[in-house]
Amino acid sequence: MTRNLFAAAAAIAIIAPAASAQDLTVGEYPETRQGDVVETIFGEEVADPYRWLEDDVRNNEEVADWVQRQNALTDNYLDMLPARDWFSERIGELFDYERFGIPTARGDRYFYNRNSGLQNQSPLYVQDGLTGERRVLIDPNEWADDGATALAGWVPSPDGSKLLYSVQDGGSDWRIVRVLDVETGEHIGGEIRWVKFSGLSWVGEEGFVYSRFPEPEEGEDFQALNLNQSVYYHALGTDQAADQLVYATPDAPERNNFAGTSEDGRWMTILSSTGTDSRYEVNLVDLDARDENGWRIIPLVEGFDHSWDQIGNVGSTLYFTTNHEAPLYRIVSIDMDNPQAGWTEIVAERDQPIAGASMVGDHLIVEYLEDASSSAYVMTLDGELVREIxxxxxxSAGGFGGSADSNETFYSFSSFNRPSTIYRYDVATGENTIFAAPEVGFDPEDFVVEQRFYESLDGTRVPMFIVRRADVAASGEAVPTLLYGYGGFDISLTPGFSPSRLAWVEGGGAFVMANIRGGGEYGRAWHDGGRRANKQNVFDDFIAAGEFLISEGVTPEDGLAIQGGSNGGLLVGAVANQRPDLFSAGNAAVGVMDMLRFDQFTAGRYWVDDYGYPDREEDWRILRAYSPYHNIQPDTDYPALLVTTADTDDRVVPGHSFKYTAALQAENLGERPQLIRIETRAGHGSGKPTDKAIEEASDIAAFLAYWTGLNPQDEGVQESD
Incomplete structure (x- = not known):
């Protein structure tokens, strides 16, 4: 299914100390100037003394100096952590395995990413046929000395002769789009710029459609609001200035507009949305009917009420997943030769939400979430069950792409103790074969993955996954535990492999993922139960998870660390304010920390679907009540907090983390440190080079381990033969 633009940041794992926690001291925090900004909002005076830290670090010398001084303090502290070297070595070892992306077949060619282990970026390979020799088509490791320029999206042309791809530099959400001749490796034409939050879809072999924003004012690339996204068509061999405008909404500049084409090249579907919710207006273009008058837009669904995601088509009959009259989603079709006949239900709603669907050959593959774990079924185009995969x-399973003229599809499967294995699946016969399987330096059977359910404050039953070494789980010993959560934007947390998490568990700790409300694990009601006026449920669910882990003897009272990124960073900041006594340490990564001004920067305006509108009093009072920046409790013992962000994060601008950290350091919060780690040439998470990912994960793990009492130097699973 199409998912929202606000993705959760990559999770990282943790562990730590040999010496007494009081043995390491921070010293004096760098001095941070307090401004005199005070605003009266809905009758309440609100001070914002660190407003100046919102400025772009590239354009403000005072902010740049503050960043340098904070990093110097943090680096000095991290250098002293006793488990840092252990984590760096072990996480590096766990990263060092051959991993593959899911192949895409076009013509006789197969395209896929492959990383030999510790390459900063994963090169793109192509091979002729299943048994052909693979060759490197694009190696992004050659693009930048620091490894921070990444290959983002890529799409082969219908016959596999050309490749459309995008480049991400320094972790930014902006993309540069190029086209490559697959046979010769030569580029075709120039570059397309100012592309963001865009799909890339071929229109025949002659051109493609994409979405872009107007070029920002100089110096505003990483801060200005993203408005007036429009869909364009680019003909190969022409300049971007000649691109044809396909669809725009100048009277509604806040709308997102993005397009995709059907596998047979017949239809273009244009989805428009107003925020991060999967609520779309749908327009179509019959590409067979293009003429000298250009692109004829055919309205299909009006109003921003429901999700509509096109799966595929058979001629004039289009298939969609939707939550219209089905909060857990269903599959419907419509015949565009007779649209007045309306929608036909193909697959009815069931007790589990549909997580994705695709058309392969003359079959449907329908993916479900069953208590936050993947299941998938092959069905006929009439919705009759054929078999379960x-x-x-x-x-977690993903992939299942394919075409109407082939029964072949590929998918990945992973879990907390199993890196992704890539499978080739035949929908006609059910034959399932391994395309690529990793060789790893540990035995997955040495670890236990279990699912438990607990009650939140209001009695809601919430699932969590608990990962431990088998011997630790069998002993029943309470061990330092890392609790991770997200809780927002209809994003579901499912089992997946992380070298840093496994290092934490190898070191004798427990890793726990809580599937709190606000996500999509149980459909629309679960999402609605954790947003807007219901946002406090997210924090209550997470706090209840911590209390459950202590009461069940999974973790000792002084051994609980918490972590979250992006919206999960907000989660960590909010619960640290509300229950500082419950947690020993936390990592708030790239978090949304000023809930009264989040809508003023880049993509922040989209998030009103989940958070509400800061300029509306009812919403503002809810936001004011939990905003991490505005609710720090002075003269209270806080957990040790490591805030992490990056200078090129243009999703959640780093000013959120800067202001929050300055506010923490200005209060008397006890003996445990409140530090910030600011990465350079990195963004919200995607595109981060492997060496930076290992270094950051090691720093965070060592910090959390130190303050929870985990000493991995005395523990660990031996590498398997």
């Missing part, structure tokens, strides 16, 4: 236990 068997997976290896609790885990």
């Amino acid at each position: 068997e997976f290896a236990g609790l885990g």
Whole structure:
């Protein structure tokens, strides 16, 4: 299914100390100037003394100096952590395995990413046929000395002769789009710029459609609001200035507009949305009917009420997943030769939400979430069940792309203790074969993955996954525990492999993922239960998870660390304010920390779907009540907090983390440190080079371990033969 633009940041794992926690001291925090900004909002005076830290670090010398001084303090502290070297070495070892992306077949060619282990970026390979020799088509490791320029999206042309791809520099959400001749490796034409939050879709072999924003004012690339996204068509061999405008909404500049084409090249679907919710207006273009008058827009769904995601088509009949009259989603079709006949239900809503669907050959593959774990079924185009696709236990499956003229599809499956294995699946016969399987330096059977359910404050039953070494789980010993959560934007947390999390568990700790409300694990009601006026449920669910882990003897009272990124960074900041006594340490990564001004920067305006509108009093009072920046409790013992962000984060601008950290350091919060780690040439998470990912994960793990009492130097699973 199409998912929202606000993705959760990559999770990282943790562990730590040999010496007494009081043995390491921070010293004096760098001095931070307090401004005199005070605003009266809905009758309440609100001070914002660190407003100046919102400025772009590239354009403000005072902010740049503050960043340098904070990093110097943090680096000095991290250098002293006893488990840092252990984590750096072990996480590096766990990263060092061959991993593959899911192949895409076009013509006789297969395209896929492959990383030999510790390459900063994963090169793109192509091979002729299943048994052909693979060759490197694009190696992004050659693009930048620091490894921070990444290959983002890529799409082969219908016959596999050309490749459309995008480049991400320094972790930014902006993309540069190029086209490559697959046979010669030569580029075709120039570059397309100012592309963001865009799909890339071929229109025949002659051009493609994409979405872009107007070029920002100089110096505003990483801060200005993203408005007036429009869909354009680019003909190969022409300049971007000659691109044809396909669809725009100048009277509604806040709308997102993005397009995709059907596998057979017949239809273009244009989805428009107003925020991060999966609520779309749908327009079509019959590409067979293009003429000298250009692109004829055919309205299909009006109003921003429901999700509509096109799966595929058979001629004039289009298939969609939707939550219209089905909060857990269903599959419907419509015949565009007779649209007045309306929608036909193909697959009815069931007790589990549909997580994705695709058309392969003359079959449907329908993916479900069953208590936050993947299941998938093959069905006929009439919705009749053919068979279930068997997976290896609790885990996450993804992929299942394909074409109407082939029964072949590929998918990945992973879990907390199993890196992704890539499978080739035949929908006609049910034959399931391994395309690529990793060789890893540990035995997955040395770890236990279990799912438990607990009650939140209001009695809601919430699932969590608990990962431990088998011997630790069997002993029943309470061990330092890392609790991770997100809780927003209809994003579901499912089992997946992380080298840093596994290092934490290898070191004798427990890793726990809580599937709190606000996500999509149980459909629309679960999402609605954790947003807007219901946002406090997210924090209550997470706090209840911590209390459950202590009461069940999974973790000792002084051994609980918490972590979250992006919206999960907000989660960590909010619960640290509300229950500082419950947690020993936390990592708030790239978090939304000023809930009264989040809508003023870049993509922030989209998030009103989940958070509400800061300029509306009812919403403002809810936001004011939990905003991490505005609710720090002075003269209270706080957990040790490591805030992490990056200078090129143009999704959640780093000013959120800067202001929050300055406010923490200005208060008397006890003996434990409140530090910030600011990465350079990195963004919200995607595109981060492997060496930076290992370094950051090691720093965070060592920090959390130190303050929860985990000493991985005395523990660990031996590498398997």
